[in-house]
Amino acid sequence: MSRNIMVIDTRRCVGCQDCVVACQTENDVPSGFCRDWITETARGEYPTVQLEIRSERCNHCANPPCVHCCPTGASHVHERGGVVLVTHEKCIGCKACLAACPYDARFIHPKGYADKCTFCIHRVERGQDPACVSVCPTHCMHFGDADDPLSGVSRLLATRPHHTLLPEAGTKPRIYYLT
Amino acid sequence: MNALSRRRFLRISATSVIAAGAGARALGAFRDGPGNHPGGIRRTPTFCDLCFWKCGAIASVRDGRLWKIEGNPLDPLCQGRLCPRGTGGIGAHSDPDRLRAPLLRTHERGEEKWKEVTWEEALEFIAAKMKGIAASHGPEAMALFSHGIGGTFLKHTLKAYGTPNIAAPSFAQCRGPRDVGFRLTFGEDVGSPERTDIANAECLVLIGSHLGENMHNTQVQEFATAVGRGARLIVVDPRLSVAASKAHHYLPIKPGTDLALILAWMQVIVTEKRYDIDYVSQHGFGFEAFAASLVDYTPEWAYAETGIDPETIRATAREMARYRPATLVHPGRHVNWNGDDAQRSRAIALLNALLGSWGRKGGFYQPVTMDVPAYPYPPFPVPKKAKVDNPGHKYPFAHETLTTGIREATISGAPYPIKGWMVYATNLLQALPNEAETLRAIQALDLLVVVDVVPSEMAAWADVVLPESTYLERHDDLNPEYFREPFLALRQPVVDAPHDQKPNWWIARQLAEKLGLGAFYPWKHIEEYLEHRVSAAGLDYAALKRDGILRGPAQPIYWADGVPAEFDTPSRKIEFYSTQLEKAGFDPVPRYTPPVSGPPGSFRLLFGRAPMHSFSRTHTNRLLAGLMDENVVWINEAVAARQGLKSGDIIRLRNQDGALSNRIAVKATERIRPDCVYLVHGFGHTARGLRHAFGKGASDARLITRYRTDPLMGGTAMNVNFVTLESAEAV
Numbered sequence: 001m002s003r004n005i006m007v008i009d010t011r012r013c014v015g016c017q018d019c020v021v022a023c024q025t026e027n028d029v030p031s032g033f034c035r036d037w038i039t040e041t042a043r044g045e046y047p048t049v050q051l052e053i054r055s056e057r058c059n060h061c062a063n064p065p066c067v068h069c070c071p072t073g074a075s076h077v078h079e080r081g082g083v084v085l086v087t088h089e090k091c092i093g094c095k096a097c098l099a100a101c102p103y104d105a106r107f108i109h110p111k112g113y114a115d116k117c118t119f120c121i122h123r124v125e126r127g128q129d130p131a132c133v134s135v136c137p138t139h140c141m142h143f144g145d146a147d148d149p150l151s152g153v154s155r156l157l158a159t160r161p162h163h164t165l166l167p168e169a170g171t172k173p174r175i176y177y178l179t
Numbered sequence: 180m181n182a183l184s185r186r187r188f189l190r191i192s193a194t195s196v197i198a199a200g201a202g203a204r205a206l207g208a209f210r211d212g213p214g215n216h217p218g219g220i221r222r223t224p225t226f227c228d229l230c231f232w233k234c235g236a237i238a239s240v241r242d243g244r245l246w247k248i249e250g251n252p253l254d255p256l257c258q259g260r261l262c263p264r265g266t267g268g269i270g271a272h273s274d275p276d277r278l279r280a281p282l283l284r285t286h287e288r289g290e291e292k293w294k295e296v297t298w299e300e301a302l303e304f305i306a307a308k309m310k311g312i313a314a315s316h317g318p319e320a321m322a323l324f325s326h327g328i329g330g331t332f333l334k335h336t337l338k339a340y341g342t343p344n345i346a347a348p349s350f351a352q353c354r355g356p357r358d359v360g361f362r363l364t365f366g367e368d369v370g371s372p373e374r375t376d377i378a379n380a381e382c383l384v385l386i387g388s389h390l391g392e393n394m395h396n397t398q399v400q401e402f403a404t405a406v407g408r409g410a411r412l413i414v415v416d417p418r419l420s421v422a423a424s425k426a427h428h429y430l431p432i433k434p435g436t437d438l439a440l441i442l443a444w445m446q447v448i449v450t451e452k453r454y455d456i457d458y459v460s461q462h463g464f465g466f467e468a469f470a471a472s473l474v475d476y477t478p479e480w481a482y483a484e485t486g487i488d489p490e491t492i493r494a495t496a497r498e499m500a501r502y503r504p505a506t507l508v509h510p511g512r513h514v515n516w517n518g519d520d521a522q523r524s525r526a527i528a529l530l531n532a533l534l535g536s537w538g539r540k541g542g543f544y545q546p547v548t549m550d551v552p553a554y555p556y557p558p559f560p561v562p563k564k565a566k567v568d569n570p571g572h573k574y575p576f577a578h579e580t581l582t583t584g585i586r587e588a589t590i591s592g593a594p595y596p597i598k599g600w601m602v603y604a605t606n607l608l609q610a611l612p613n614e615a616e617t618l619r620a621i622q623a624l625d626l627l628v629v630v631d632v633v634p635s636e637m638a639a640w641a642d643v644v645l646p647e648s649t650y651l652e653r654h655d656d657l658n659p660e661y662f663r664e665p666f667l668a669l670r671q672p673v674v675d676a677p678h679d680q681k682p683n684w685w686i687a688r689q690l691a692e693k694l695g696l697g698a699f700y701p702w703k704h705i706e707e708y709l710e711h712r713v714s715a716a717g718l719d720y721a722a723l724k725r726d727g728i729l730r731g732p733a734q735p736i737y738w739a740d741g742v743p744a745e746f747d748t749p750s751r752k753i754e755f756y757s758t759q760l761e762k763a764g765f766d767p768v769p770r771y772t773p774p775v776s777g778p779p780g781s782f783r784l785l786f787g788r789a790p791m792h793s794f795s796r797t798h799t800n801r802l803l804a805g806l807m808d809e810n811v812v813w814i815n816e817a818v819a820a821r822q823g824l825k826s827g828d829i830i831r832l833r834n835q836d837g838a839l840s841n842r843i844a845v846k847a848t849e850r851i852r853p854d855c856v857y858l859v860h861g862f863g864h865t866a867r868g869l870r871h872a873f874g875k876g877a878s879d880a881r882l883i884t885r886y887r888t889d890p891l892m893g894g895t896a897m898n899v900n901f902v903t904l905e906s907a908e909a910v
Binding site: 020022140 | 246247257260261266267400402406407421425791802805806848850852
C-alpha cells in the first residue's frame with residue numbers, strides 16, 4: 001500500500017502563488033478558476049504578529065465527504081495512493097460534493113463536471129512530483145508516501161511540528177503544514 | 180569613476196565548458212519538433228523576460244499550442260524552478276491587449292488615437308525625423324531610454340547614430356545609490372544578480388528589502404534555504420513584510436530613519452570591539468576617524484529617531500557580530516527612499532566591512548563570468564557633445580546616465596536641447612517621479628517613439644508605437660551572466676509572434692538601414708551574430724541551442740579560495756573614511772539627517788513589489804492578473820477603525836500637492852505602522868489600450884509628485900510623499 005500525502009513548510013513559503021499558476025498551466029485549468037490557492041492568517045497586534053502563509057488545495061481526505069455523498073460514484077478514491085479523483089464522464093454536476101467539502105476545494109468546470117486538485121496523478125504515475133511541488137522556488141512543498149517511514153514526507157512529519165486544516169471536521173486530511 | 184569597471188570580475192576561458200549531462204539531452208527537441216502534431220510535445224530552452232533576472236526556462240508546446248513554461252534545471256540562476264511570473268509567461272504571448280501592428284499618431288499626443296501602418300511606413304517616418312533632428316541639433320539631441328537585455332540592439336543603433344544619451348531607470352530610480360555607496364567603500368558595485376551569498380549566510384539582515392514579495396528568483400530561493408536551515412533573520416521594515424514574518428527580530432522602524440539605526444549598530448559593534456579587528460586593520464582605510472564619528476550615535480540616541488528600543492538595537496548588533504563573517508546585511512535593490520540614499524547605502528557597506536563579510540562565505544562573493552567576446556563591429560562615431568544628463572558633474576558620483584537628468588534637459592533645453600526620445604520596454608510615466616515633469620518633457624519633443632509589447636501609459640503619448648514580439652517569439656543577445664559560476668544563456672523563439680510584432684534586433688537593424696547606418700550591422704539575421712560570438716568564445720552554438728545554457732567549470736568566489744582581496748578605491752583599501760567624498764564636499768563618513776515629515780494627519784506613502792508582477796508591465800497578462808488583479812492600500816487596523824474604514828471599503832488617496840488617486844480598496848491590517856500606508860507599485864493604469872488593467876487599483880506614481888535628489892549621484896528618492904484618506908467620491 002501507499003498513501004500519498006503533501007507536507008508544506010509554512011516557514012519557507014512566501015506565498016508567491018507559483019503553485020497556483022503552475023497548476024493552471026499544467027492542467028489547463030479554465031480561466032477564472034484554480035485548483036490550489038494561497039491563504040494567509042495573521043494573529044496578534046502590530047508589531048507582534050504571527051503570520052502563516054499556506055498553499056491550499058483538496059486535502060485528499062482519508063475520510064472524504066465528497067466521495068461519500070456522490071450519487072453517481074464519479075468522486076472516488078484512487079486504488080493507488082488514496083488520491084481522491086472525479087471521473088468526468090460519470091459526474092452530473094449536482095454540486096453535492098461542493099457542499100460537502102469543508103475546504104471549498106471544488107468547483108464546477110465550464111464543461112459541467114466537478115473539478116479539483118488531482119495531486120497531478122498523471123505526473124505522479126510517471127514518477128514526477130505534482131506541478132505545484134516541482135515548481136516551488138522555495139522548496140516548501142513535499143510530496144510522497146506516508147506509509148514509507150523512510151520517505152521525505154514521513155521524516156518531516158516525524159521531526160517537525162505540524163497541523164492539518166479543520167481536523168475537527170473528521171475528514172482526516174492528507175495535507176500537513178509544518179510550522 | 181569609469182576606472183572602477185568590472186575588470187576584476189573573474190573571467191574564465193570559455194573553451195573549458197562542462198559537458199552538459201544527461202539532463203540536458205532529455206530536452207532534445209527543436210522548434211519544428213513533435214509539438215506541432217496532435218499529442219506531441221516540443222520543448223524549447225530559452226530564458227525568461229518577465230523581469231530582468233533572466234532565468235533559464237523550458238517552454239513546452241503541445242498540439243501546436245504553447246502549454247507551459249518550466250525552469251531549466253541546467254540554469255544556475257533558477258535551478259529548474261521559475262517564479263510565478265516565469266511560470267505565467269505564456270500569458271504574455273496570449274495577452275489579448277498586446278500591441279499588434281505599428282501605430283502612427285493621428286491626433287494630439289496622449290489622446291491614444293493612431294492609425295495602423297506598415298513597418299516600412301513607421302520606420303521611414305522615424306528615420307526621417309531622426310535625420311531632421313541630427314541635421315538641426317546634432318545626433319546628441321536623441322535620447323534612448325531602455326530597460327533589459329532586449330534593448331541591446333536599439334542601443335547599438337543609437338550609438339551608431341551618434342548619441343551618448345542612453346539611460347535606464349534602473350540607476351537613478353532604483354539601485355544607483357546602492358551601487359555608489361558600495362563603490363565608494365569597496366570600489367565595486369553589488370551587481371545584478373546581487374553578489375549576496377544568502378544561501379550561506381548564518382545571519383541575514385534585511386533593511387526594507389522584502390524578499391519573497393520582491394521575487395528575484397535566486398535571492399528568494401536562497402532566502403528560503405537560509406530560513407529553512409535556521410539562519411538568524413533580522414528584518415527592518417515599517418511594514419510586517421512576508422520576510423519580516425519569518426524573522427527572529429522584527430524591527431518596526433519609523434520610515435526614513437534607517438541610517439540612524441545602522442549608525443547605532445555600528446556604534447555598538449565598534450564601541451564593544453565586536454568587529455573583525457584583523458580584517459579592518461588589514462583592509463581598512465581611515466578607521467580611526469570613522470570610529471570617532473560614531474561616538475554620539477548611541478542606541479539611546481537612535482531610539483528617539485527610529486522608535487527601536489535601545490536594547491533591541493544592542494541585541495541585534497551583537498547577534499550580527501556573533502555570526503560574522505557569515506552575517507550579510509543585504510544592500511537592497513530599490514533604495515531611492517529619502518534623498519540620503521547613497522550615504523545610507525555606504526553605511527550598509529561599512530557595517531558589512533566591520534563584520535568582514537565582503538569577500539567571505541555567507542557575505543558577498545566575487546562573481547565570475549564566461550569570457551564571450553563582443554561582436555567585432557566598426558567603431559561608433561564619437562559624439563561631439565558630452566552627455567546631457569549631468570552638466571558640470573553636478574552629481575559627481577553618478578557613474579551611469581540619469582534618466583531624470585535627460586528629462587530635465589529636455590524641458591529646459593540646457594545644456595543643449597533634446598528633441599527626440601526613443602523608449603524601449605520601460606513605462607517612464609510609472610517609473611519616474613513626478614508625472615507632470617515627464618509630460619512637460621514630452622511636449623518639448625519632435626519625436627517620441629515607444630517600442631513595447633503592451634500599450635503602456637508611455638505608449639499613449641507616443642508619435643509612433645512599435646509592437647515588439649515577446650521573449651517567447653524572438654532571439655535576444657546572449658547572457659554571459661556574472662554569478663556564482665560561469666554560464667552562458669540563449670534566448671530563442673519558442674512560437675511565432677501572433678500578429679505583426681517584430682523582434683527588437685530586427686527593428687533596430689531596419690532602423691539603422693533607413694538611417695544609412697547599415698554598415699553597423701554586418702550580419703543579416705541575429706543568429707549570425709549569436710553564432711559568431713559563441714564560436715569566437717570557443718563554444719558550440721548547436722549545443723547552446725539544444726540546452727539553452729552552457730556552464731563553465733566552477734571558479735573561486737571567496738577570498739579564502741584564492742580570490743584576491745583588492746579594492747578599486749583611491750587608497751586601495753576599504754574606505755571607512757572617503758577622501759573622494761571629502762574632496763567633492765560631502766561627508767567622508769555617513770552622517771544622519773532626519774527624514775522630511777508630512778502635514779499633520781497625513782501618512783507617508785510607501786510602495787513595494789508583489790511576487791507575480793513586474794513593474795507596470797504584467798497587469799494584462801491574464802494568468803498573472805488572475806493571481807492579483809489590482810492593488811489595495813494597506814492601512815494600520817487601528818487607524819482604519821478610527822477613520823471608520825474596514826477591509827474592502829473603497830477610498831481615494833490625496834497627496835500633499837492635491838494629486839488624487841484612482842479608487843482603491845482598503846486592506847486594514849496589523850501588518851503596518853500607523854504612520855504610513857503601502858501600495859504595490861505599478862497598478863492604476865490610465866492607458867486605455869491596457870483594457871484588462873485599466874482603472875484597476877491605484878498608481879503610486881501618480882501620488883509621487885515630490886522627490887528628493889541624492890546630492891552624490893542624482894537618484895530620485897520617492898518615499899517623501901504623504902497622503903490623506905478620502906472618500907471614493909472625492910474629486
